[in-house]
Amino acid sequence: MKLFRIRGGIHPEYRKEMTAGKAIEPLPMPALLHLPLQQHIGAPAVPVVAAGDRVRKGQLLARARGEISAPVHASTSGRVVDILPFAAPHPSGLPQPTILLEPDGLDEWTDLPPPLDPFAAPREEIARRVAECGVVGMGGGTFPSAVKLDLGRKFPIDVLVINGAECEPYLTCDDRLMRERTAEVVDGVRIMARALGVERIVIAIEKNKPEALAAMTAESAAFAEIAVVPLPTRYPMGSERHLVTALTGRETPARKLTADIGVVVHNIATARAVHHAVRLGRPLISRVVTVSGRAVREQKNLDVPLGTLVSQLIEFCGGLAEPPVHYLSGGPMMGQAMPGREVPVVKGTSGILALTAAEAHERDTMPCIRCGGCVTACPCGLVPVEMAQMIRHEKLDAAARIGLLDCLNCGSCAYVCPAHIPLVQYFNYGKGRLAALQRDRRKQEMTKRLAEQRAERVERLDRERKAKLAAAKKAAAEKQEGGA
Amino acid sequence: MLIAIGSLTLLGALLGAVLGVAARYLHVEGNPIEAEVEALLPGSQCGQCGFAGCKPAAAALVKGEAPPTLCPPGGRAVAMAIAEKLGVSVSFGDQEELEPEVAFVNEDLCIGCTRCLKECSTDAIVGAAKQIHTVIAEVCHACGKCAKVCPTDCIEMRAVPATLATWHWKKPRVKVAS
Amino acid sequence: MISTHDISGPYAHQKTSIRRTMALVMVALLPATLFNLWVFGWPAINLLVLTLAASLATEAGCLALAGKRLPLFLGDGSVVLTGWLLAMSLPPWAPWWIAVLGGVVSVALGKHVFGGLGQNVFNPAMVGRVALLISFPLPMTMYVAPRPLFGAGSPGFVEGLSITFGGWDYDALSAASTLGHVKTELARGVALDQAMGGTDLMALAMGTVPGSMGETSAVLLLLGGLFLIARRVISWHIPVSMLGALFALATLMHWVDPARFPGGLYHLVTGAAVLGAFFIATDLVTSPVTPPGQLVYGAGIGILTYVIRTWAGFPEGIAFAVLLMNAMTPLIDRWVRPRVYGRTLRGEPLPPRRKA
Structure with a gap:
């Protein structure tokens, strides 16, 4: 072809x-599973179980909410311990609602829908x-x-x-x-x-x-x-x-x-x-998750129940051979750094990497020598050096005009950069900042609208009050006149 | 020599006349940009900028007497819009960003006086007399007026916590070797 | 240990650095340099050493003034390359003060005035060369015929020092470069074929002719240039478009009037054409970053070089052409961009696919 x-x-x-x-x-099934309600793009799932419930393998734990969403199922049979915020496998390490499931070791299937x-x-x-x-x-x-x-x-x-x-x-x-x-x-x-x-x-x-x-x-x-x-x-x-x-x-x-x-x-x-x-x-x-990186003693491909903590995968692989500089979810190019080992494997975890400093090859940033290597490497025809410069000077709109939002974050530019400039991070920051500004702007518009509505209402109430007062006065005056 | 002096004089007179005519015909009344800047401000008249309201603040901005960053509730978005409108540069100094805040009512202290309700320019506080008040976070624009009028100091401004949906990478701390 | 929280991906990087890039360029320059040091003897070696020393000293001084980390920046190789290229563009028997002044001007005015590594608008080596050429036209145009090291007529080490520091007899020993000679003869009204009599294109290509310290050996320079392209330090765009434009324009003019204008091949092998195309015009910092921009830039240098060589007062025009196009680089980068995936050249989204 x-x-x-x-x-x-x-x-x-x-x-x-x-x-x-x-x-x-x-x-092997771990002693506790951590199943985040959001393991997909879209709206988080809504739990349909409560702490203390006994569930069987494959049973629905949280249902999808809306069109773009996905349900979460029990990876094995056991007892729901709690639903609480737990660190997400995400660079921020921010907590997200997570179902804690304690396996009972029976691994007993629920009644599955019939084959189709x-x-x-x-x-x-x-x-x-x-x-x-x-x-x-x-x-x-x-x-x-x-x-x-x-x-x-x-x-x-x-x-x-x-x-x-x-x-x-x-x-x-x-x-x-x-x-x-x-x-x-x-x-x-x-x-x-x-x-x-x-x-x-x-x-x-x-x-x-x-x-x-x-x-x-x-x-x-x-x-x-x-x-x-x-x-x-x-x-x-x-x-x-x-x-x-x-x-x-x-x-x-x-x-x-x-x-x-x-x-x-x-x-x-x-x-x-x-x-x-x-x-x-x-x-x-x-x-199936690839556990690799030279910091891991024995690299393996594992079939992992969703919700298993990364630390348990690494332990199964013989532990660490040396302290890693990064724990990654996914590959080294587009994968995400994880805040540590105590985060769960989710539906999108294709790999768990523990990288040594030699593998990551991170160096101090030098000044750009405009070699154009990033331009040659970019599969999208962008000019990363220029975008990064604009973002560095907070010219986000200018960066967007020359294609910031067309960047797919593949990291090819940062990979080849001889000056070790964190180009992708500039783009991540730029994109995130633009989104935040967009949110700010929307909120600003709402604030404005609400303030105007309120001002209008206050004025109207004022007017009505005055009118009422005037009417009352007038009535009183008429009454007086009539009385006289 | 005479021709040179004469032609230059003529040229000067002609161009001067053109300028004079242009000044008369293209005369602009007032300063429309003030209204445009005011339109960019939140319009909640919170007074955090130190001016009596959004209109005087806009006037000061246009005169260059106030920096584009004067509006705390507006945050970065407004500062940047103003700077663009006025064609000035905006510097946020060292503060990475004006952390977004939201008002929070400490329910143990609230006595249900409704003063904050009346003060809020976006109707972000709900409650009634003798009822504990609460803030609708999505609508609060953190002007802080409520906190000022609260007789029991039960309202405080808290930073809005980041979530997975709003978190984004920080700008690289440029460790350019030097 | 680096905290994972503040560094985003990619978490894999090519084992590359500025130092390695610069080192590759030096490796590519080495054959031509060694050959020419052999051809021009001890005074040329003195010149190279002095230029490098002056450049390094100036760099160290500027870095110290700016409060930057000396070992890191001196070691990045960029200043060695600047000094090296400057020396290559000087007459081989130039006096010591040309070397020193050139090094100081190149590094201080060509580079650090703009903010140091990566910030300069103009090619530092060419800034130095042009400043010298305009200020001191005589010593900057006094070339010698090749006198291979250890051969007859080659000055010994001590004699070399006395040439570098004491000067030499221009009247007795100087020899015109081919470009200079042909230009003078043409200006005197001599017909081209006569003016070019005795011009051996083969010798020009090999480099056994009078000329600047490192520009004469077209073949070895070409070899080095191809090495750089193979190692992806430079792309083919600038050399090809520059030499192509020069060749095309020369061929065209030769066709118009063969009696007045030498042909394309002559322009390619004389002067600094090859050195300029592969090592000077391709200076990373001062050339455009996008391939289409590089084509425009290279062609501009080629055309300007031809125009200066043919109609202006100087026999060689590469340095001027490079500086002029350096000034155009920001503009070229602004206006010539690659097409973004999914968009038209003008930046609009591609039209939706017609239903099959």
Whole structure:
């Protein structure tokens, strides 16, 4: 299949060899699970259980609220201990409402919804089931998958792309899934295509995963609609928009979705979760996580019950070989730093990395020498050096005008910068600041409106009072006159 | 020599005439920018800027007698809008940002006097006589007028806590080696 | 341990640094430099050493004045490169004070006046060269014929010192550079083929001709330039567009009047064309950051170089052309940008896809 050129990109040190050969191992059930109500993009789920309730594995703990939301299910059977704020796996470490579940060790399933025959059931039924089972984008995006499976009704979709690029360094969980759970993944892919009503499926895998490519090609040979495509190994090949451009030559217009150009992209692990939801009625309660980084003694791929604390994963991997400088959720390029080890694994946790100082290679920032390396590396055609300079001088609107909001945070620019300028952090700050200003402005408008309304009301009441007074006076005067 | 003097004199006279005519025909009455600046201010007349209300504050801003950062409830957004309107630069000094605040009623001390209710320009405090009052945080714009009139000092201004939805990365502390 | 709270991703970085970038450029310069030191002998070696020493001393002084960390910035390699390139652009037997003054002007006025590393608008080495050329036209245009080290006619170490510090006999020993010679002859009304009589393009390419200390060996400089492109220190855009514009314009004019204008190849191998294209115009700090901008910038230098060489008073125009285009860099960066993904060249979102 012909591939199309995308610009920029980098060739980071992949370091996948640490875990690429490690088969998926199940993690033993921990003594306590921490299940945040928000493990997805959109509105947080609403708890339907209370402290003290006994729940069974797969039972609904919190229901979705609204269109863009996802429910949370029990990862095992046990007792709900409490619902309280607990540190989120997020750089801020801010607490978020979290359900504490104490496993009873029985691992006893609840009554699951009956299996669905995806090729007999109506299409909407598949999306409904996927929503019910709390499946979200497991590549790290965590957008509710059912919403994306429903896009076929709003847009004319003709291609389903399955993103097996796994272009982030270190991560091998999708690689392992494609090798070890090939049939489940391919079945999930076909179910998703059916839900979307598309005839053409492209499974794209970077060439640095030859075993996964071979396994997936063999498994999908029976299905004419599926094409397994080897991708050149280059970061950020797995960026949704760039992947679509590379495969189809179509470019997603700014501020639009890939669905606008007829393509929907789903992740490998999501496909498997869809298979489980539809064929078995099982909700999303566990996921495969790559535990890596040289600070970990034994790097592994683990099948982890959602809600397990990161510290327990690291302990299972033999503990720390040396103190890490960062704990990351996801890959080193776009992953998020975590405030520590005592945070839970959630639906979007594709990797847990404990990086040594040598691996992160962080250095003091030097002055920019305008080498243009960031411009060459940017896959979006932006000029990072200029945007960062504007943001440094608080010229946020100017930065937005030259594309700050088109930046996808891939980090290629900061990766290659010889002066070690924290470009991405400037962009993060700029974007966050712009959003905050937007909120401020909205609040300001509301304040203004309310103040005006109040002033008007006060004036009106005043006027009415005066009128009443005048009327009373007049009446009194008339009365006097009449009396006289 | 004479020609040079003559032509320059003529040129001067002509251009002077043009300027004179232009001054008459393009004359602008008053200063419309004052109204435009006033429109940018919250309009709650809280007086935290030290002026009697938003209108005198706008007048002072236009005259350059007050910095664009004068409005605490307006925060950064308003300061930046004013600076842009007036074409001046705005400096926030060392304060990373004017931390957003919200009024908070200590219910143990509230006696339900309703004075704060009457003072609030955005109707952000609900309550009735002899009832404990409470602040609707989304509507409060932190002007602090309520705290000033409270007879029991039960209202305090608290920083709005960051949430996962509002948190964002700080600007890099530029450790440019030097 | 770095606190995770205040650093955002990416948490992986290329093992690169400013020092490494500068070191690669120096490696690329090395073959041509060594060759030319051999060709021009001890006075050239003295010149290089003096220029480097003066540049480093000035840098150290400026950094100390600015209160910056000396070891860190002296070690970043940028000042060594500035001094090196300045020396390469000076006549090989230039006196000591040219070297010292050049180093001081380049580093102090060319770089630190603007705020130091990365802040300068103009190429520091070229600021130094042009200041010297305008102030001291005579010693700045006195070239010598090649006298390979240890060969006949090459001054020994002691003699070299006396040349550098005591001067030499311009009348007896100086030799015109090819560009200078052809220009003078043409100005006297001599026909081109006669003026160029004896001009050996091969010797010009190899570098065994009179010329500035490091500019003569087009082949070795080209080799170094290709190395830089291969190691991705510079991109091909500036050298190709600059040499391309120079070649195209020269070829065009040669075609218009072969009796007055030398051809394209002549312009490529003479003077500092190759040195300029790969090492001077590509100076990271003072050239545009975007590839399309670099094409515009390079072409501008090529055209200006040709214009100055052909119609202006100086035989060589690269330094002036580079400085003029340096001044244009902020403008080019502002107006020439790559197309943003998902947007048209003008920055509007792409039109929605027509329904298939």
